[in-house]
Amino acid sequence: MRLLPVLLFAMFALSPDAVLAANPKSEPKPEISREPARPQALNAVHTLRQIPEACARLEGMFTGQAADPYAFAVVRTSETCQPRARFVDAAKVKPSEKSGWKLNDLIRVPSAACGTQFAVVRVWRKPVDVATPALDAQGKARIYLDEARQQAKSGQMAPVPMFAAQMAVEGTPCSR
Numbered sequence: 001m002r003l004l005p006v007l008l009f010a011m012f013a014l015s016p017d018a019v020l021a022a023n024p025k026s027e028p029k030p031e032i033s034r035e036p037a038r039p040q041a042l043n044a045v046h047t048l049r050q051i052p053e054a055c056a057r058l059e060g061m062f063t064g065q066a067a068d069p070y071a072f073a074v075v076r077t078s079e080t081c082q083p084r085a086r087f088v089d090a091a092k093v094k095p096s097e098k099s100g101w102k103l104n105d106l107i108r109v110p111s112a113a114c115g116t117q118f119a120v121v122r123v124w125r126k127p128v129d130v131a132t133p134a135l136d137a138q139g140k141a142r143i144y145l146d147e148a149r150q151q152a153k154s155g156q157m158a159p160v161p162m163f164a165a166q167m168a169v170e171g172t173p174c175s176r
Helices: 003-014 016-022 145-156
Strands: 046-051 057-063 070-076 100-111 117-126 161-169
Touching: 016 100, 046 100, 057 117, 057 161, 070 117, 070 161
Parallel strands: none
Antiparallel strands: 046 057, 057 070, 100 117, 117 161
C-alpha cells in the first residue's frame, strides 16, 4: 500500500510536463510532434515542410563544408498561389512564446555522411483572431470585392497569421 504513492510520485516526477514546468528555460513543446527525418545525403536538396497557408516550402541541403554545413531556404510554391499567411524573417521578429508566437514544428534532419550532425529547423506560428464577417441581408458571411479594395487602400486590412523558421546545425561535426 505504501508503494503506490511512491510509484505515483516517481511517474509524475519523470513526466515531460513536469520536467518542462521545473525548467522554465527549456524549449516549449511543438504543436506538431514528429520523429527525426531520414538521413539526407550531401548536396541533395530535400523538402523539410510545406506551409500551404503561406504558399511556402522549406528546403535544405547538407553542403559538407565546415564553415556552412547546411543550406536552408524558404521557397515560394507557386506564382499563382494566394497566401492566407505571411512568412517573415525570424532574425527580425525574434519569435518567442512571450511575444505571442507558438512553436509549431521542430524538424530534425540527420546527415547521412555524418551521423552525429543534425540540421534543426524550428517553425514558429503567430496566430491571429479573425472575426467572421457580419452577415449580409441573405444571412451569409461574405467579403465584397469593392469593400475589400477600399480597406486595402486605406490600410485597414485584417491581420493575417505569420510563420517564421529558425535553422541551426547541432551535434558534433565529422572530420574529413
